[in-house]
Every structure is written in C-alpha cells, then in structure tokens.
Amino acid sequence: MSRILTVAASTFRESIRNRTILAIGLLALAFVASALLLAELALDQRFRVIMDWGTLCVSAFGVGLAILLGVNQVHKEVRRKTLYVVLSRPIARWQYVVGKYLGLALTLLCEAGALSVALVSLLVLDGHAVPASLGYALLMAFFEMLLVAAFAVFFASFSSPYLSGLFALGTFVIGRSLPTLHQLIERVEWPALKASLKAGLAVLPDLSRFNLSTQAVHHLPIPPEAVWLPLLYGSAYLLLLLTLSAWIFSRRDLT
Amino acid sequence: MNQNPAISIQDVEKSFRLGLLRRRHVALQGLSLEIQPGEIFGFIGPNGAGKTTTIKILVGLLRPDAGSARVFGREASDPAARARLSYLPEMPDFYDYLKPAEFLMHCGRLSGMPTGRVRGRIPEVLARVGLDPAEKRPLRKFSKGMLQRIGIAQTLLADPDLYIFDEPMSGLDPIGRRWVKDLILDLGRAGKTVFFSSHVLAEAEAVCTRVAFLNRGRVIGQGPLAELLRGHQTPTEILLRGEAARKDPELSALARIEPSGPDTLLLVAAGQDPGPALARISAGGYRILSMQQPHATLEEVFLRALDGEAGRSAP
Numbered sequence: 001m002s003r004i005l006t007v008a009a010s011t012f013r014e015s016i017r018n019r020t021i022l023a024i025g026l027l028a029l030a031f032v033a034s035a036l037l038l039a040e041l042a043l044d045q046r047f048r049v050i051m052d053w054g055t056l057c058v059s060a061f062g063v064g065l066a067i068l069l070g071v072n073q074v075h076k077e078v079r080r081k082t083l084y085v086v087l088s089r090p091i092a093r094w095q096y097v098v099g100k101y102l103g104l105a106l107t108l109l110c111e112a113g114a115l116s117v118a119l120v121s122l123l124v125l126d127g128h129a130v131p132a133s134l135g136y137a138l139l140m141a142f143f144e145m146l147l148v149a150a151f152a153v154f155f156a157s158f159s160s161p162y163l164s165g166l167f168a169l170g171t172f173v174i175g176r177s178l179p180t181l182h183q184l185i186e187r188v189e190w191p192a193l194k195a196s197l198k199a200g201l202a203v204l205p206d207l208s209r210f211n212l213s214t215q216a217v218h219h220l221p222i223p224p225e226a227v228w229l230p231l232l233y234g235s236a237y238l239l240l241l242l243t244l245s246a247w248i249f250s251r252r253d254l255t
Numbered sequence: 256m257n258q259n260p261a262i263s264i265q266d267v268e269k270s271f272r273l274g275l276l277r278r279r280h281v282a283l284q285g286l287s288l289e290i291q292p293g294e295i296f297g298f299i300g301p302n303g304a305g306k307t308t309t310i311k312i313l314v315g316l317l318r319p320d321a322g323s324a325r326v327f328g329r330e331a332s333d334p335a336a337r338a339r340l341s342y343l344p345e346m347p348d349f350y351d352y353l354k355p356a357e358f359l360m361h362c363g364r365l366s367g368m369p370t371g372r373v374r375g376r377i378p379e380v381l382a383r384v385g386l387d388p389a390e391k392r393p394l395r396k397f398s399k400g401m402l403q404r405i406g407i408a409q410t411l412l413a414d415p416d417l418y419i420f421d422e423p424m425s426g427l428d429p430i431g432r433r434w435v436k437d438l439i440l441d442l443g444r445a446g447k448t449v450f451f452s453s454h455v456l457a458e459a460e461a462v463c464t465r466v467a468f469l470n471r472g473r474v475i476g477q478g479p480l481a482e483l484l485r486g487h488q489t490p491t492e493i494l495l496r497g498e499a500a501r502k503d504p505e506l507s508a509l510a511r512i513e514p515s516g517p518d519t520l521l522l523v524a525a526g527q528d529p530g531p532a533l534a535r536i537s538a539g540g541y542r543i544l545s546m547q548q549p550h551a552t553l554e555e556v557f558l559r560a561l562d563g564e565a566g567r568s569a570p
Contacts, residue, residue, distance in 0.1 A: 006364040010350065010357075017352035017393075080348045085409055088314035088342035088419075089365040090334045254316040255271065 003091045004099040011103025025111055028061035032118045047128045048217055054119035055137055055213040062112050062145040063172055069104045070152025071164040094246035104149055112142045136227055137216040144210035147234050148172050150241040157248040175207030205237050259328035261417050261448040262290040267322035269308055282308040283472040290450055295443040297459040298452040299557055300469035306452035310421050314342045340417040341410035346426055351395035355405055359412055366413040376412055384408045400431050418442055420451035424458055436462055460553035468560045476560040483556050488525035489549050495519045496542040506535050
C-alpha cells in the first residue's frame with residue numbers, strides 16, 4: 001500500500017506544480033467567475049444562469065483535465081524514461097497504475113473542489129441560497145470525471161496519446177448522449193443491426209446518470225437512489241477499467 | 256555456502272516488431288552470462304548491440320521471448336528480485352517539478368525503505384554525489400551532469416547489493432567520467448556487484464574485473480579482463496639507431512623490419528622469443544634505442560573479437 005501511496009503522492013505533486021495544469025485551473029476559475037457577467041444579461045434568471053454556467057464549467061474543465069492527465073501521465077513517463085527508475089524497484093506494475101490513478105484523482109479533486117468553492121461563493125455573493133442538491137450535482141460531476149479519467153488511463157495503456165484522448169473524449173460524448181442514442185436505435189427497423197447497436201452501447205457507461213445539474217438548477221428533489229445507484233454502477237465500471245489497465249500494462253514491454 | 260550468482264542469464268532471446276510493416280528485429284539471440292557477487296562486470300558493445308535490451312530485461316522493464324534472466328536466484332520479472340538492485344538508465348531524465356530531496360524520498364519509499372531512514376540517507380547520498388543537500392531547485396533546472404549525479408544518488412540510496420548502470424559515463428565531461436569511474440571502484444571495494452554497459456572502452460578497462468563483448472545480440476567473447484588482455488599479445492618493438500640494420504638478412508629472418516624516421520624498428524612477432532633477434536643485434540653491433548612490449552588495450556581485444564565474428568558470419 002505504501003508504494004501505491006508514494007506513486008500517488010508524487011503524481012499529485014508533479015501535477016499541481018505543473019504550469020500547464022495551473023494555467024488550466026486558473027482559466028477554469030475565470031470561466032466560473034464569468035457566470036456573474038452572464039447573469040447581468042439574464043435579468044430575473046440570475047440564479048439559473050450562475051448555476052447552469054457554473055456546473056457546466058466545473059464539469060467541462062474537470063472532464064478535460066481528466067482526459068489530459070489520464071492520457072499523458074504514463075506516456076510522458078515512458079517517453080522520458082522517468083518510469084524506469086520507478087519500475088526497476090520492487091513495485092508491481094499494477095501498484096504503479098493504481099498509484100498513478102489515485103494521484104490523478106487527487107488532482108481532479110483539488111481542481112473540482114476549487115471550482116465548486118468558487119461556484120458556491122458566487123451564489124452567496126449574488127445573494128442566493130445554496131441548494132443542497134448542488135452538493136449532489138457536484139459530487140456526481142466529480143465521479144464522472146473519475147470515470148472519464150479511468151477510461152483515459154485504460155486507452156492510454158495500449159494506444160498513443162492522441163488516439164487515447166480521442167477515444168476518451170468519444171466515450172464521454174457517447175456516454176452523455178446514451179439515452180438519446182437508445183431512442184434513435186429504437187427506430188432502426190433491421191433487427192440484426194438494432195441488436196448489434198444495442199450491444200455496442202451496452203458496453204459504454206451511461207454518463208447521463210451522473211448529470212444532476214438540471215435537478216439542482218430547478219430545485220427538483222433528488223431521490224437517494226439517483227445518487228447511490230450511479231455511484232455503485234460507476235464504481236464497478238471504475239474497478240473494471242483499472243483492472244484491465246493494470247493487466248494490459250503488466251504485459252507491456254517498456255522499450 | 257552455495258551462493259546464487261548476482262546475475263544469471265541463460266539462452267535469452269528477444270525480438271521487437273518495428274516500423275509500419277512490423278518487421279521483426281532480433282535484439283538478443285541465445286544470450287548467456289553469469290556474474291558473481293562482488294564482480295565489476297563491463298558489458299561492452301557497439302550501439303545497437305543489445306546492451307540496453309539486456310539491462311531492461313534484468314530490471315524487469317522487458318520480458319525475454321525465451322530463456323531466463325535471474326537476479327540473485329529470482330526471476331527478473333518478479334518485483335522481489337529488484338529489492339537487491341538499483342538501476343541507472345542511460346541519459347536519465349526525472350520528474351520536472353520535484354526537488355532533489357523529494358525525488359529521493361520518492362525513490363527510497365518505492366524501494367521499501369522507512370521514511371525516517373530515507374530522510375537520514377538523503378543528505379549522505381547527495382553529499383556523496385557532490386550535490387548540495389540543501390538544494391531547493393526543481394530537477395527541471397538541473398544540467399545534464401547534475402541529472403546524472405542525482406540518477407546515481409537514487410541508486411546509492413538503499414545501499415543495494417547489485418548496481419546496474421547503463422552507459423554511466425555517456426554525456427559526462429572528463430571530470431564527471433573520472434568521478435563515475437572512482438565511484439564504481441569504490442563500490443567494488445565495498446564488495447558490491449556492479450554491472451555496467453559501455454562503449455567507452457578505455458574507461459571500462461580501468462574499472463572492470465571481467466567483461467563480455469556483445470555484438471548483434473550475441474556474446475562474442477567474455478572473461479576476466481587480465482586474461483583477455485594477456486591472451487592478445489602484441490609484437491615486441493625494438494628501436495635501433497640508424498638505417499644499417501634494415502639490410503641485415505639474418506635480422507629480417509627473425510623480425511619484421513620497418514623504417515622509423517632516421518632509425519629502424521624491429522617487430523618480433525607476438526609470442527616469439529626476442530632472444531635470437533637480440534643476439535643478432537649484439538653480433539651486428541647495432542645500437543638499441545628502446546625496447547618495449549606494449550600490452551593490448553581492451554579496444555584492440557574488442558576489435559579483434561569483432562573481426563573474428565565478422566569472419567565467422569561471412570559467407
């Protein structure tokens with residue numbers, strides 16, 4: 001366990017000191033803060049605009065960072081050989097993969113945490129009450145980032161950074177649009193094609209379950225199962241992806 | 256007590272698929288080596304010979320296609336085998352934003368050392384490699400030579416039994432190379448096993464107790480350094496004053512005669528007794544200016560081994 005935590009701590013330290021990551025974080029904060037400017041244009045819809053724009057920024061920047069970090073973490077270490085002094089020590093490859101992922105998750109937690117604090121502060125500054133459902137929406141957004149990061153790490157374990165990034169982004173877009181895609185598939189008349197499309201979509205995660213921003217914006221009640229079921233479903237996905245990533249990485253030659 | 260070899264490589268094969276057409280490139284073919292504890296072993300070969308591939312197999316970064324590689328009796332792919340070794344990659348590069356002490360703490364913890372022990376060792380090893388223990392700059396601001404030093408510092412941290420260095424002297428200035436040479440000798444004196452690859456033969460010659468020559472993935476010669484050098488004798492060189500001896504038919508039957516400026520150089524073939532030639536010199540009244548038998552260098556031994564290999568593989 002201590003080796004996993006050591007890899008996680010160094011990954012986190014490297015990420016939060018990285019100037020590109022810092023710049024992305026600052027840009028994200030500026031975008032969240034711009035919700036106040038947009039609210040000026042919205043007249044009596046100020047609360048809705050701040051919530052909509054704010055949660056969108058938290059989610060979009062978080063997912064972007066998850067893909068960027070997930071794809072680059074291992075590739076960069078292989079390319080620069082920094083990985084060699086790590087894996088030449090008594091550490092198993094799966095420990096390295098899990099440690100890297102935990103470091104990445106910690107970085108995402110900091111980024112999402114800072115943006116969430118900024119969003120809540122904006123609401124308070126603008127004189128609105130902070131709905132409890134916002135907490136759930138932000139928690140689910142963070143979990144979605146973790147899931148996308150796990151996909152990025154998984155794709156990066158066997159393909160190039162560019163392809164891994166594209167695959168991870170594609171998974172996010174399709175995962176968010178899954179209910180719509182299911183509706184479209186229902187219109188397909190050829191049974192064989194319909195069945196194979198359904199099977200294809202069944203492999204992908206339904207990320208729309210992690211999007212509770214509409215409920216938060218409109219003060220809609222969020223039943224407990226709308227939180228714990230996706231969390232359970234996401235955790236299973238996450239474990240499967242990490243296991244597969246570690247398995248593939250353990251068999252890889254580091255040339 | 257029956258002691259396991261520090262390194263044991265048996266019939267290792269390794270190939271890679273390269274390029275768009277995925278052509279098979281054979282990196283190692285039937286490689287076998289055994290290195291005993293306490294040896295300073297030089298792994299010599301030209302670029303592309305397979306030195307780094309062998310080292311990567313030993314430290315668990317690559318898996319052999321066939322054969323076995325063991326470290327102190329354990330399969331190299333087993334993480335436990337790496338508890339007793341440390342590795343310096345060729346031209347190392349480390350984490351940009353970590354400071355030296357943070358990087359060494361990271362390495363020490365990965366080696367399984369308790370935090371307190373790593374903390375105590377960091378100033379020691381930094382001082383040993385000539386870096387300021389209070390250095391606060393991140394590693395991305397380090398020069399190539401300083402990175403090599405921090406790379407060596409991470410190998411010293413856990414005080415392992417086996418040190419594996421891949422081209423430890425490449426990219427270093429003469430002072431840096433001298434420092435690495437002294438360090439390897441110090442490790443040898445402390446009873447550690449050092450396995451290092453190099454194509455800087457003069458420096459390898461100065462530190463190794465045993466060497467192996469590698470070419471195109473095959474060992475083409477190996478043995479104790481002194482034995483290899485002895486086995487490659489050079490002609491005895493006798494320098495005579497003036498040109499008179501050049502036309503002596505008795506002398507030319509005993510040695511090769513070559514002009515050397517205004518003087519004459521006699522080359523008595525390697526392994527041949529120079530006594531008869533000296534007797535003839537004395538009888539002819541020629542004056543000896545100098546006489547020497549230069550010992551073969553590792554470079555000459557290596558080049559001869561390469562020539563021999565080329566001769567064997569020629570159709």
